[in-house]
Amino acid sequence: MAIESPNYRPLVFAHRGASGVCFENTMSAFKEALRQGADGIELDVQLTADGVPVIIHDKDLNRVAGIRNPVSTLTLSELKEVKVGRKFFRKFNGHQIPTLSEVVSFCAINHLALNIELKETVSERPEYLRDILDMALLLDQVHISSFDAGILEQVKMMEPSLEIAFLVKKKTTDWDDLGKYKFADGFHLSKSLMQEPYLSKLKNSGKILRVYGVTGKEDSVLNPSPSIIGWITDYPGRFT
Known part of the structure; x- marks a missing residue:
């Protein structure tokens, strides 16, 4: 739903923090996202x-830890x-990989909204989806996103009240429907x-929109469309 208030500002989500x-x-x-004023x-x-x-983010640990083991092993x-x-x-300065439970608790304590993107291993083992959704439902402001339409359909069937966001792609999304x-x-x-033609089609879809990859310097950020929440x-x- 478009927000028409002149004081409306799209919420700012810190991408991977x-x-x-x-x-x-x-x-x-x-924690730095919280310090910077992210919503x-x-x-x-x-x-x-x-x-x-x-x-x-990745299925394996190679990029982030220099280890070729898949996370799922x-x-x-x-x-x-x-x-x-x-x-x-x-x-000497490495970090532990946090659990979803730890981050949900952090968001609840600090009144942060949460965008949970479901990745490949969740699609491969949907029997664990219930556990993820139970954690998500502990928060007042939460939505589930994914590039995988199938897993999002399962989420919607299991929890119709949860907001679902589909990550669209230029080549694989059906832009005509x-x-x-x-x-x-x-x-x-x-x-x-x-x-164009993507932006008009998205605005005309009647769906709420969020945009990723922005740095804060784009004209669209300075003058946001009311379709973008x-x-x-x-x-x-840079946004707060």
Whole structure:
């Protein structure tokens, strides 16, 4: 729903926390997002071998920890021994991978909204979806997002009241029939899609919109469309 108030400001979600200045998807990044005045946090959820939802973007640990093991092959206790961070600083200044439960508690205490993006291992093991949704429902302001339409359809069937956001793509989304995504309350789009013909089609869909990849310097940020209810950014401090 478009917000027409002249005082309306899209909510600012810190992408993987304040990842422009802190290492992504860590408690340090989430705490810095709070310090910078973010309204909420966007994060990624994968599953461990023992089915615990943890906060990491990739399916494996290679990029963030220099280890080739898939996240889904390690138990939570094993994963907690892994340090993630920038390549040459992990050994001495690395971070633990947080659990979804830890971040939900952090958001509840600090009154932060939460955007939970479901990643590949959740799609592969939907039997753990109930656990994720039970955690999400502890928060007043929360929505579930994913590139996977199938897992979002399952979420909507299980919890119709939860807000669902489908991450659209230029090549794979059916732009001629956005109405087919009936499970979605909103669409999340890259700022690269803030152009025609995509933008008009998204605005005409009647769905709420959030835009990711913005840095705070774009004209669209300075003069936001009333269709856009949220920014997802690595630099939340530039918006607040």
